[in-house]
Amino acid sequence: MIAMGGTIAMAPSASGGIVPSLGADDLVAAVPGLADLAVEIRTTTLRSLPSPSLGFDDLVALSDLVRAELAAGAVGVVITHGTDTIEETAFFLDLTVGTDAPVVVTGAMRHPEAAGADGPANLYAAVRVATAPAARGLGALVVMSDEIHGARFVRKSHTFSTAAFVSPAFGPLGLVVEGDPRIRGAARTGFTVAASPAIAELRVGLLTVALGDDGELLRRAGDAFDGLVIAGLGAGHVPAGMVELVAEFASAIPVVLSSRTGAGSVLRQTYGYPGSERDLLDRGLIQSGFLDPAKARVLLALLLASGATRDDLVSAFDRYR
Numbered sequence: 001m002i003a004m005g006g007t008i009a010m011a012p013s014a015s016g017g018i019v020p021s022l023g024a025d026d027l028v029a030a031v032p033g034l035a036d037l038a039v040e041i042r043t044t045t046l047r048s049l050p051s052p053s054l055g056f057d058d059l060v061a062l063s064d065l066v067r068a069e070l071a072a073g074a075v076g077v078v079i080t081h082g083t084d085t086i087e088e089t090a091f092f093l094d095l096t097v098g099t100d101a102p103v104v105v106t107g108a109m110r111h112p113e114a115a116g117a118d119g120p121a122n123l124y125a126a127v128r129v130a131t132a133p134a135a136r137g138l139g140a141l142v143v144m145s146d147e148i149h150g151a152r153f154v155r156k157s158h159t160f161s162t163a164a165f166v167s168p169a170f171g172p173l174g175l176v177v178e179g180d181p182r183i184r185g186a187a188r189t190g191f192t193v194a195a196s197p198a199i200a201e202l203r204v205g206l207l208t209v210a211l212g213d214d215g216e217l218l219r220r221a222g223d224a225f226d227g228l229v230i231a232g233l234g235a236g237h238v239p240a241g242m243v244e245l246v247a248e249f250a251s252a253i254p255v256v257l258s259s260r261t262g263a264g265s266v267l268r269q270t271y272g273y274p275g276s277e278r279d280l281l282d283r284g285l286i287q288s289g290f291l292d293p294a295k296a297r298v299l300l301a302l303l304l305a306s307g308a309t310r311d312d313l314v315s316a317f318d319r320y321r
């Protein structure tokens with residue numbers, strides 16, 4: 001079990017608000033029933049950070065440690081993590097760990113001293129999933145509120161509800177019923193990318209498009225980015241007035257087209273107006289399939305760090321259609 005920080009490990013501070021303060025051993029010790037399981041838990045506190053402050057360098061270190069623990073004989077790995085970026089970390093592990101062993105990320109929406117703290121229940125469920133033969137071969141998972149989500153589908157969809165985690169595309173892969181993981185879907189693509197430390201030096205931007213957008217933010221980005229994800233309108237669209245500028249960027253750096261809607265995939269052949277998905281794909285943008293903008297950015301950054309060609313990028317993103 002590897003602790004990264006997040007609300008699950010936070011406590012009230014003297015200066016106001018909650019801040020990271022608990023390590024992996026504290027979290028394990030606070031879970032009723034965990035000690036009764038026939039499971040040996042080895043703990044590491046790798047980071048103690050709010051998840052908005054994690055970076056790709058931290059994720060490379062985490063991926064290395066997960067692989068080392070599995071090589072040392074762990075049947076599964078649980079990671080406790082802040083929920084704000086849990087979906088990016090889980091997908092990063094899905095892409096880089098390349099194992100059948102369950103890699104399960106969990107967290108909490110309420111801190112340990114709050115009424116109805118959800119961390120202990122989530123950690124208990126995560127350990128049950130990480131040790132379940134039925135959870136093997138599914139890739140990285142996010143377990144929250146007794147739901148088992150595939151890393152490439154899961155999203156945080158609410159700022160404070162304990163039911164914040166959803167998989168809008170196809171629903172959760174399973175449920176934890178009285179501690180027993182029940183699986184009904186498969187998640188792993190079988191596609192693995194190296195967790196290259198070079199990723200920390202790359203600048204991969206994420207731009208959300210809005211009504212009336214004239215592209216000024218993009219124009220000002222100049223040559224600041226090595227790659228870009230555009231969170232487009234609807235099924236992958238931008239205003240007509242932005243098209244030339246977007247096409248200019250796509251001729252200089254890889255530009256991936258995703259959707260800001262939060263569910264569904266980028267379409268490929270429905271709309272034909274200027275700024276439609278057909279127009280943008282014809283102008284060299286790469287479709288993200290069912291990957292939401294944040295996950296498309298993780299995949300693009302990993303691929304660029306591994307020296308992928310444009311054809312590699314297109315075929316990697318095609319796996320998520």
Ligand SMILES: NC(=O)C[C@H](N)C(=O)O
Nearest residue numbers: 006007050051082083084
């Ligand atoms: N519930 C949480 O964990 C949110 C917290 N801000 C974090 O991501 O670290």
